[in-house]
Each structure stands twice: as structure tokens, then as C-alpha cells.
Amino acid sequence: MIDLLVVGGGPAGLATAIHAARRGLDVVVAEPRPGPVDKACGEGMMPAAVRALDALDVQVAGHELRGIRYVDAVGGRRAEALFGSGHGLGARRTALHAALAERAASLGVRVVPHRVRRVSQSDACVTADGMTARYLVAADGLHSPTRRALGLAVRPEPGRHPVRYGLRRHFAVAPWSDLVEVHWSADCEAYVTPVGPRQVGVALLTSRRLSYDEQLARFPALVPLLGGAEGTPVRGAGPLRQESRARVAGRVLFVGDAAGYVDALTGEGIALALTSADALVRCLRDGRPEAYEHAWRRLSRSYRMLTASLLWTRSRPRLAPLITPTAARFPGLFRRAVDLLA
Template sequence: MSVDVVVVGGGPVGLASAIEARLAGLTVTLIEQRDDTIDKACGEGLMPGALPLLARLGVEPEGMPLRGVSYRDAHRHADYLFRGGIGRGVRRTTLHSALTRRAEELGVERVTAKVERVDADATGVTVAGLRAGWLFAADGLHSPVRRLIGLERPGPRRARRFGLRQHFAVAPWSELIEVYWTRRSEVYITPVAPDIVGVAMLGGSRTDFAETVAGIPELAERLTGAEPASSLRGAGPFRQRAARPSKGRVLLVGDASGYVDAITGEGLRLGFAQARVAVAAATGGPAYDGQWRRVTRDFRVLTSGLVGAANSPLRAGIVPAASMLPGLYGAVVERLAR
């Protein structure tokens, strides 16, 4: 069997890549070893810039409006309202189902398999018994394809960060993404349904979910008596590196191409943008590596700076600085939200 594009990875970015390719008139087969709806520990906030990218794919997932971001610590908060439109809080399972339906509508073929070998040459790629002109690897943070084609780069052992997430059955109390900065963790509150909020946190490998929530009195009070609406999930470590975004006709898309940290919440927007430039490269457009650098530039610069501050003695000053310098704080949030 031969197709134009094989996409490895059936998460949101893999599905978006497959949909983009079909909209461009390419034949597509998606390879994913899991055959059910894929969940992930994440903040579940789609930034304003992500929604138009989804809409052009024909995908409009249900969710809750997100009008801005609120950085908070024990003494103060700094609120910023998006200027370029609103975002949306969407359960990861809801997003995955919406993308899956759209991919099926467009005729994306699906193969349930585990990728253990990739053979690439000047004219195409052979993987899992399929021959394709191009392979888009959207197989996540710990991408097997990245490793198989020799683009894996060891990440730093120091300051490795992980994510935890659980939902609670309580009515959202804000249309802002609330980010509580504690001494060692960031805790993200995202409304995802009229009666459900998601609580996600980033921290070290020993971060205790219940203990962290209990250490934020304002949040602990709001969640008092609220029943869990999902099980506790984990992810990470988040810092992952690739030697470069592509090798021949194999293009790394989304988290597989390298990831700094989930701290600013725009990972899906970046993944959707990378899917678009991957399809452009596969259809005679500009080379992927240069376009990948272009669409990720703000993320790499701004997020790396914020992560550096969060892992330094400057951490305690992040929320005070956001409060005292609202123009700078707003400019950074707006830039990332686009």
C-alpha cells in the first residue's frame, strides 16, 4: 500500500496533520497504537490563536470561553484580558473526539500498530508495512520516531518538570485561566464545562497534587466538597530536544520536534501551525525546518525566558512584576496567545 503521507501519532496534532494533508488533496494513513480516545495531563486551554487554526480544519469543539489569564500568588494577582479574541477551555477527550470525527469525514485511513522501525530514502519512507512519500511524526514528547531516525538529543537532568491534572465537579468561578504560583509549582485552573473545572499543575517529580492544592487557601476553599470528575493523570518530563525538526522526508511535528515546557499553555497552537507548514513542505512549499523555526520563534524565546526565571531566584518576583508592569505582562501574554 502506498500513500502520500503517513502520520505517526493519533493525538490532536497528529489528527490535525492528517486533516491538513487531506484538505491539500493528499492521501493519508494515520498510525496509532491506541484504539480509544486519547487523554493527556494538560491545562486544556486553547489560546485565541488556536481556534482559527481549528476552524479552518472544520473543527469546532465544545467548551467554555476563556477571556484572559490571571497570575496569582498568596498576596496579589495580575489579570490580563485577551485583545485578539477569546480562547476556549476544552476537555482533551472532547477535542480528540472532534478531530477524529473530522479526519474520518475526510477519508483518513487508520492503522493500529506500534512503530518499531523507519526506513527512509530519497523518494519516501517505509513504516509499519506502508510506503509513503512523507512521514509526519506527531508521536509526542517521547517520540519513538525521533529516536529511530537519530534525532533524539538528551535533555537536561536538572530541574526536570512534570505535569499532573484532575477535574472537579464544580461550576467555574472565572472566565480567566488562573495560574497560581507557589514556591515550587504552577497550578492552572481552566473551566472546561458548565459544571467542571480542570486543575493542572507543573512541578518537580515529587509534586503532591493534594498537598499542593491544600497549600493554596483560595483554591482549596473553592474545591471543598467538590467531587473528582476524572482520575489523576501525569505527564513529563517536559523538556525534550531534537537535533533538528526533520530528516529527509521525515518531519517532526508538535511535541515530537522538541519541547521547552508547558508553562505558557500554547503547545497545541504551535502543533497546529507546524502541521500546516509540514503539509506545505510536502506539497512543494518552503522547506520545513525554516518554517518550523519561524512559527515557533516566539515560543522558544519567551517560554525559555519564563522557564529560566521560574527555575531561578527570580521566581518569587514573577507575579509582583506582572502586577507592577501590566504593559509588559500583557504584551508577553498577548504575543503567546496569538
């Protein structure tokens, strides 16, 4: 019987496996897809994520980011806030995945090409499709099958929250800024992240079921900056909001998007996944898996608070147009919000 079975070999699962292996645990990752796996992602990592990668001895090629810029798509108003605690990083999701996989392999972590369909547990162990471990970590993504199988998924109340989706493409143009730009239109945001010397990612977050090109056309100041470059195929994700009743269910623990997700609006998903993976393994090492629930809530508090506040404002037609002007008028407040996330 192994110490830890990680279901899902994305960044959250691999980070968990790396932390576990470094602390002497026998860990196996179950991931049916050959890596590196690409998916819809803003690809901008906050300074906290960069620090977490450094702690894992993981180096990822990318573009250094100095801060965040809000741009009003209609009026052109702008607000900027630089990170006060180091730099962020714009990096392809595939590059991040490959670097984490290489580090895990160097520590002897086994990755088996297996899709986990059934999970059962006792007081002593967890069994998943014939594999037995002392603990299981579900890192199986936004629509976690493990979360649903254990009855932890929360069914959304109709009309309570807007249903939002993410769409992403890359464009072969030189970055025009070392800031992540967030362009705000009436009901859509465009996140522009430099990820290489001649490549930027443009992720659209919206509740409107329109094509990528139709959504992009809502940002007249952004379109000319892409210089007519042809975009890569569109990748999508959603609905983004996914709630979980708990992060710990007996000997099963949840990390990354599987632990619950509010929205990609503040761009903190990777940072939270990496830092909570560390906290999870610390709780297991100390023999207190139940303590992970509190640790996750503490680590995610700023993300949940700021994201929920922005979404609430975003959904009010009279308030949404004031987001960028308010950030520009109160730069100290904007910097404080960015520092909370960074």
C-alpha cells in the same frame, strides 16, 4: 504507495492528516490506541488555536476564555491580561480529539490500529513496518519513539534545566472565572481552566516528586474554591522538556510535542501543534520539506523565548516570587506577553 503516513493520531497528527487530505494528498494515520485518547493536558487553548480549528472546520464544545490571570499563592497579588485577538477555549482533551477525528473521517482519512516500531527511508520513500509512503510525519508525542530511533533526541545535561512534571485532575464545580488562572507557589504552578458548565481542570506543574494532593495543598487560596469536590483520577506527564536536533530528517518530519518541547508553562502547545501542522503540509505540497525547519522555528519563536525566560526566572529563588507582582506592576508588559502567545 501513499503520499503521507502520519504516526500518531492525537491532535497534532490528526490536524496534519486533515490539512493533507484537504490538499488532495492520500494520507493514512497509524494509531494503536482507540480514540478519543485522554492525557495530562492543561486543556486551555489560546486564540491562535481557536483560529486554527476554525480553519480546519472543526468545532469543539467547551468554555470560552477571555484571558489569563496570575495569582500569587502566598500574598494573594493578582495580575490579569485579556486576549486582544479573539477568545480562547477551555475544552476537554477528549472532546478536542473526538472533533478532530470526526473531521478527519469526513475527509476520508484512514486510521489504522498499528504501532510503528521501525522506520527506514530511501531517496524516494519511507517504510514503516511494511507501510510505504512518500513522506512520514512523526506525531508520536512528548517521548517520540521515532525521534529516538532516528537519533534526533538530545540527552539532557544533568543540572542544566529543572526536571518538571505535569499532573492533572478535573473537579465538578462551576467555573468562577472565564480566565485561565495560574496560581504561583514557591516551586509549583496550578493552572485552573474552566472546561464546562460544572467542570474545571486543575493542572499542576512542578519539579517536586510529591502526590497531587500534597502539591495542591500549597495553594491555600485555590483549595476552598474547589468546594471539597472529589477530583477525577490523576493523569501525569513528564519529564516535560524534550529537545530535538531537527524537525526534518530526510523524508521524516516531526510535529507537535514530537518536534521538541520546552514546558507547559505558557500553555501554547496545542496552538503550536495546529499551526505547525498547516505549515508542514504546505512545505510538502510545495515540494520543499526542508523548508519546514525554518517554518517551525518561526512559528515557535515566541513560545520558546517566553517559556525559556519564565523558566529561567522560575528557577531563581530570589526572582521567582517577583513574577506575579511584576506582572501586576507592569500590566502593559503582561498584556504584550499574553498577546504574543495569543
